Amino acid sequence: MTAGSGRVTQAQVARLAGVSQAVVSMVLNGSDSLRITPETRDRVQQVLRETGYTVDIMGRRLRGGTNQILGVFTYESVFPSGVADFYRPFLLGIEEEAEAQGFDLLLFTSGGRRDGRRRIYEAGTNRLRIADGSILLGRHNDPQELAQLVEEQFPFVFVGRRESPTGPISYVGADYVAATREVHERLWDLGHRRIGLLSVTEENEPTLDRRSGYEAAARKRRRPPLVFLEEDPAIALRQVLDEGVTALLVESSAMADGILACAHDLGLKVPEDLSIVVLGDADPSQQPQVHAVPSTATDWSMFRIPRHEMGGHAVRVLVGLLKNPEPRQLLLPCTIHEGATTAKPSTTDSR
Amino acid sequence: MTAGSGRVTQAQVARLAGVSQAVVSMVLNGSDSLRITPETRDRVQQVLRETGYTVDIMGRRLRGGTNQILGVFTYESVFPSGVADFYRPFLLGIEEEAEAQGFDLLLFTSGGRRDGRRRIYEAGTNRLRIADGSILLGRHNDPQELAQLVEEQFPFVFVGRRESPTGPISYVGADYVAATREVHERLWDLGHRRIGLLSVTEENEPTLDRRSGYEAAARKRRRPPLVFLEEDPAIALRQVLDEGVTALLVESSAMADGILACAHDLGLKVPEDLSIVVLGDADPSQQPQVHAVPSTATDWSMFRIPRHEMGGHAVRVLVGLLKNPEPRQLLLPCTIHEGATTAKPSTTDSR
DNA sequence: CCCGCGTAGTAATTCGAATTATCAGCGGCG
DNA sequence: CGCCGCTGATAATTCGAATTACTACGCGGG
Numbered sequence: 001m002t003a004g005s006g007r008v009t010q011a012q013v014a015r016l017a018g019v020s021q022a023v024v025s026m027v028l029n030g031s032d033s034l035r036i037t038p039e040t041r042d043r044v045q046q047v048l049r050e051t052g053y054t055v056d057i058m059g060r061r062l063r064g065g066t067n068q069i070l071g072v073f074t075y076e077s078v079f080p081s082g083v084a085d086f087y088r089p090f091l092l093g094i095e096e097e098a099e100a101q102g103f104d105l106l107l108f109t110s111g112g113r114r115d116g117r118r119r120i121y122e123a124g125t126n127r128l129r130i131a132d133g134s135i136l137l138g139r140h141n142d143p144q145e146l147a148q149l150v151e152e153q154f155p156f157v158f159v160g161r162r163e164s165p166t167g168p169i170s171y172v173g174a175d176y177v178a179a180t181r182e183v184h185e186r187l188w189d190l191g192h193r194r195i196g197l198l199s200v201t202e203e204n205e206p207t208l209d210r211r212s213g214y215e216a217a218a219r220k221r222r223r224p225p226l227v228f229l230e231e232d233p234a235i236a237l238r239q240v241l242d243e244g245v246t247a248l249l250v251e252s253s254a255m256a257d258g259i260l261a262c263a264h265d266l267g268l269k270v271p272e273d274l275s276i277v278v279l280g281d282a283d284p285s286q287q288p289q290v291h292a293v294p295s296t297a298t299d300w301s302m303f304r305i306p307r308h309e310m311g312g313h314a315v316r317v318l319v320g321l322l323k324n325p326e327p328r329q330l331l332l333p334c335t336i337h338e339g340a341t342t343a344k345p346s347t348t349d350s351r
Numbered sequence: 352m353t354a355g356s357g358r359v360t361q362a363q364v365a366r367l368a369g370v371s372q373a374v375v376s377m378v379l380n381g382s383d384s385l386r387i388t389p390e391t392r393d394r395v396q397q398v399l400r401e402t403g404y405t406v407d408i409m410g411r412r413l414r415g416g417t418n419q420i421l422g423v424f425t426y427e428s429v430f431p432s433g434v435a436d437f438y439r440p441f442l443l444g445i446e447e448e449a450e451a452q453g454f455d456l457l458l459f460t461s462g463g464r465r466d467g468r469r470r471i472y473e474a475g476t477n478r479l480r481i482a483d484g485s486i487l488l489g490r491h492n493d494p495q496e497l498a499q500l501v502e503e504q505f506p507f508v509f510v511g512r513r514e515s516p517t518g519p520i521s522y523v524g525a526d527y528v529a530a531t532r533e534v535h536e537r538l539w540d541l542g543h544r545r546i547g548l549l550s551v552t553e554e555n556e557p558t559l560d561r562r563s564g565y566e567a568a569a570r571k572r573r574r575p576p577l578v579f580l581e582e583d584p585a586i587a588l589r590q591v592l593d594e595g596v597t598a599l600l601v602e603s604s605a606m607a608d609g610i611l612a613c614a615h616d617l618g619l620k621v622p623e624d625l626s627i628v629v630l631g632d633a634d635p636s637q638q639p640q641v642h643a644v645p646s647t648a649t650d651w652s653m654f655r656i657p658r659h660e661m662g663g664h665a666v667r668v669l670v671g672l673l674k675n676p677e678p679r680q681l682l683l684p685c686t687i688h689e690g691a692t693t694a695k696p697s698t699t700d701s702r
Numbered sequence: 703c704c705c706g707c708g709t710a711g712t713a714a715t716t717c718g719a720a721t722t723a724t725c726a727g728c729g730g731c732g
Numbered sequence: 733c734g735c736c737g738c739t740g741a742t743a744a745t746t747c748g749a750a751t752t753a754c755t756a757c758g759c760g761g762g
Contacts, residue, residue, distance in 0.1 A: 007480070009748060020712050025750055052503045054480035058413040059748030062717050067481075068461055078444060090727060095428065099460040104481075107456040109421055109449045126405050127455070131417070148403065152358055162355070360718060371742045376720055388738060410718030413747050 008051040017047040024048075028055070061130065069102045070318060071131030075117050075138030090137055090159055093311025103318050105129045108312035120145045126155060133318045135159060136318050139204075155321040157314045161205045161331070168327040172314040176206055176279070179303045179334035180213030180249065186336070187247040188221055190344050192275065196226040198236055198255060207251065210279050214249060233258030237266070240274075246345040247275040253300055258342075260298060271301075271343035278302035280334075301339030306332045368398040375399075379406070421454045421669060422485030426492070427466050438585045440486055441510055444662025452670050457482050464523045480505060483671045490555075508665045508673040512556045512682070519678040523665040527557055527630070530654045531564030531600065532683035534628050537687070538598040539572055542695050543626065547577040547596035549587055549606060560603065562629050565600060584609030588617070591625075597696040598626035604651055611649060611692075622652075622694035629653035631685075652690030657683045 010024040027044045057067045098105050108127055133155035147166040149156055151301045161173035187195050197214045201335045226243055230236035237259055241250055250256040256278045263270055270276055278300045309332055317328050361375040378395045412418045449456050471479055479485040484506035498517040500507055512524035538546050548565045569576045577594055581587035588610055591599055601607040607629045614621055621627055629651045660683055668679050
């Protein structure tokens with residue numbers, strides 16, 4: 001009686017047009033248009049227009065139909081307030097492609113939060129089902145929820161590579177492996193022979209990918225991998241220098257900032273004495289709240305994650321999934337930004 | 352067959368537990384708990400746990416008549432790429448409040464465009480009706496579409512004051528009248544006696560509000576209104592100075608930039624020789640694509656539009672509208688930013 | 703004359719959950 | 733014995749749309 005009273009149903013339209021509800025449905029869907037007299041169809045369409053009828057997505061979906069609605073589930077807020085906005089490029093790509101494909105977007109904001117995070121299954125219900133399929137994004141993820149989604153055979157695509165022990169899941173990710181390998185190759189071509197990787201202990205997919213790309217590149221050049229896991233930049237830099245490293249790959253620009261500062265303290269110049277490459281864009285969610293980009297920001301050598309394209313491709317993969325529920329995985333190439341923190345090594349160390 | 356084949360229903364649970372579907376529903380909802388034997392309830396709950404049953408939100412909402420979805424319709428793209436992002440604060444407020452009120456958000460991106468703009472009525476039907484109600488935002492608007500929405504008695508709230516000849520419509524706007532009056536008062540208190548308004552010819556609601564606020568303030572001080580409509584900043588400044596104006600209210604920061612440049616050319620200092628106040632935030636959609644804010648940006652004296660709050664209040668008004676379809680109008684106060692472009696007048700001109 | 707067949711619909715069913723009406727069984731009392 | 737009232741559960745209905753099964757009607761050919 002709240003919103004439902006104003007809502008016109010097919011049955012009401014049918015009564016006004018003097019036909020049965022089934023006819024209204026047929027007129028709407030154009031199915032078996034041969035079976036309906038042009039006069040009847042016109043009469044029904046007239047009433048449809050007068051009443052401003054629109055389908056009830058719940059009824060249609062209950063029956064197994066589709067709504068031309070794609071869900072967008074984020075574990076964090078969709079519209080963040082920070083200037084360095086991690087999600088926006090993804091969402092822009094998603095919106096553009098959804099518009100191109102003729103889908104509306106449903107943002108799942110209704111659920112309560114637990115531990116400050118949103119959940120797909122809240123109070124025993126899967127809210128995603130309102131949409132025909134859903135795009136998931138966010139750094140966090142809940143393996144249990146993912147597993148249940150897979151079991152329900154609900155069509156969804158993750159933005160960013162995700163693996164689930166339950167079975168293959170669809171995703172559109174960035175090819176960190178290839179990008180890291182490429183970075184290693186470029187440094188090698190510049191003459192570097194001791195190329196290190198400063199990684200983090202947290203073992204999520206992107207980190208693992210970067211490491212495997214690094215290790216593959218090192219193996220190709222028959223060099224032992226030089227992986228450092230130290231969190232303190234000063235100690236890390238000491239370790240790196242002790243190993244004779246001339247070029248360092250760093251996971252985050254925050255860590256790179258730390259290394260750079262310590263290097264300056266030691267009287268080292270970047271890139272003359274040490275080349276540094278950041279493996280990816282700045283991820284603001286891992287950094288403290290920096291609202292204003294410092295004007296002296298370093299022009300890091302790095303690679304860019306194709307966020308915009310990832311969003312668009314995620315929509316395309318999801319739409320494909322609706323027709324053919326065969327899981328699909330897609331990795332998009334990162335573009336390498338030359339930057340100002342790489343150069344030829346000053347000392348030719350070929351231990 | 353695509354989605355949902357893996358789902359467990361209440362009926363299946365009931366069969367496994369050897370009871371009827373109604374009992375399962377009762378156990379789940381705890382209703383009439385007195386009517387169910389503890390043993391039966393335990394048995395059902397056991398099966399519920401084993402099968403991993405989750406409520407299908409569709410069936411539940413189908414009965415309820417409401418689907419807990421609020422539409423968000425924008426005439427332009429929701430996720431713009433520019434840094435100066437006009438919509439984001441609104442959307443952030445909308446998202447937060449929707450989450451608090453337990454609604455999902457449906458972004459209408461599917462509609463085809465005409466003249467590069469989205470439309471509410473496509474193919475004769477109102478797609479907004481999919482949601483329980485809808486929030487509209489965007490600088491453009493289509494009076495005809497608005498009129499039809501009113502006639503359909505569809506619950507909607509406009510962000511920004513909008514009037515329709517058809518009847519009262521709900522909106523949440525910023526109180527430009529009061530803010531402009533307040534600006535005028537402050538300048539008066541500083542000693543200014545010739546306070547001008549540089550307006551634009553386009554007559555939308557915000558412009559009219561600013562003008563009426565200005566005129567009310569001038570009337571209160573028994574001063575003739577000094578309204579300028581010249582678009583060329585050089586000519587406008589000449590007119591302004593010819594009238595002996597010592598403080599100028601300007602509609603947009605773009606225009607203010609032009610005036611400032613011309614004033615400098617004439618050897619005038621701001622604010623010493625001329626105080627300037629911008630009536631509102633910078634509206635990036637009226638400016639050329641400026642991706643990087645110039646570091647020499649002027650600290651304009653101006654007032655800020657409470658975008659975030661407007662979004663949140665729009666959701667609250669809309670939710671209220673669902674219960675009681677009585678149109679509601681709400682104006683939120685702007686906050687005045689002192690800035691660096693106002694000062695006491697150098698010449699005491701009291702013509 | 704009646705069967706067959708096409709036409710233009712209508713009646714009935716389905717989806718999943720919630721709710722209402724109903725029913726079976728049992729104890730107690732007149 | 734029969735009936736009331738209570739308990740604990742089940743059958744039936746509802747929501748809106750889509751689809752299948754069915755029917756009423758008309759026309760033509762055998």
